[in-house]
Amino acid sequence: MSSPVFVPASQCEILFTTDQIADRVVAIGRQITEEYKGQSIVLVGVLKGAAIFLADLARAIEVDNTFDFVAVSSYGKGKTTTGAVKLIKDLDVPIEGKHVILVEDILDTGLTLSYLRKLMLQHKPATLKIATCLDKPERRLVPIEADYVCFKIPNKFVIGYGMDYAEKYRNVPDIRLFPEDAGH
Ligand code: XMP
Numbered sequence: 207m208s209s210p211v212f213v214p215a216s217q218c219e220i221l222f223t224t225d226q227i228a229d230r231v232v233a234i235g236r237q238i239t240e241e242y243k244g245q246s247i248v249l250v251g252v253l254k255g256a257a258i259f260l261a262d263l264a265r266a267i268e269v270d271n272t273f274d275f276v277a278v279s280s281y282g283k284g285k286t287t288t289g290a291v292k293l294i295k296d297l298d299v300p301i302e303g304k305h306v307i308l309v310e311d312i313l314d315t316g317l318t319l320s321y322l323r324k325l326m327l328q329h330k331p332a333t334l335k336i337a338t339c340l341d342k343p344e345r346r347l348v349p350i351e352a353d354y355v356c357f358k359i360p361n362k363f364v365i366g367y368g369m370d371y372a373e374k375y376r377n378v379p380d381i382r383l384f385p386e387d388a389g390h
């Protein structure tokens with residue numbers, strides 16, 4: 207296998223600017239604040255991709271919230287998934303009877319979130335919703351929809367705002383298209 211090609215992020219086309227992302231995160235934060243008025247929420251982020259979205263979303267939500275993280279194996283080092291999802295890191299804190307929002311970077315084939323939703327439901331939360339920064343509806347293999355979505359995008363590979371190619375680019379503050387011909 208050839209080693210990944212790292213194009214500088216500055217050469218990748220911007221899909222969403224930091225301002226566009228911030229506007230959507232604030233809007234979703236307001237919606238969640240409204241819907242969960244008087245209650246508290248546990249945000250469960252999927253490592254590592256969702257860490258940055260969760261950090262922003264948590265601060266945009268005005269009701270009491272705590273957070274926890276789970277980790278699954280999914281995309282490995284490249285752009286293609288094996289389809290197999292495995293839990294690598296479980297919850298630290300019990301969520302039974304809690305209002306839980308699963309927070310993900312991208313809803314793609316849906317395999318990861320279907321697996322995690324099933325797993326979370328076994329813990330008997332009071333309610334369970336899904337927030338995702340991006341949604342690629344064209345790629346869905348299993349029927350699952352998010353309750354809160356910042357942006358729907360076409361079937362293109364993206365980097366930045368927590369999202370990686372071979373663990374790189376997560377720190378890029380905007381969301382950019384990763385060139386089709388790179389990294390093959
Ligand atoms: P599934 O297919 O299970 O996948 O819904 C969700 C996970 O796939 C990763 N993913 C991407 N990561 N750029 C990325 O950096 C992308 O364009 C992309 N598409 C899917 C992502 O980690 C997500 O958690």
Ligand code: MG
Nearest residue numbers: 255281369370
């Ligand atoms: Mg990833």
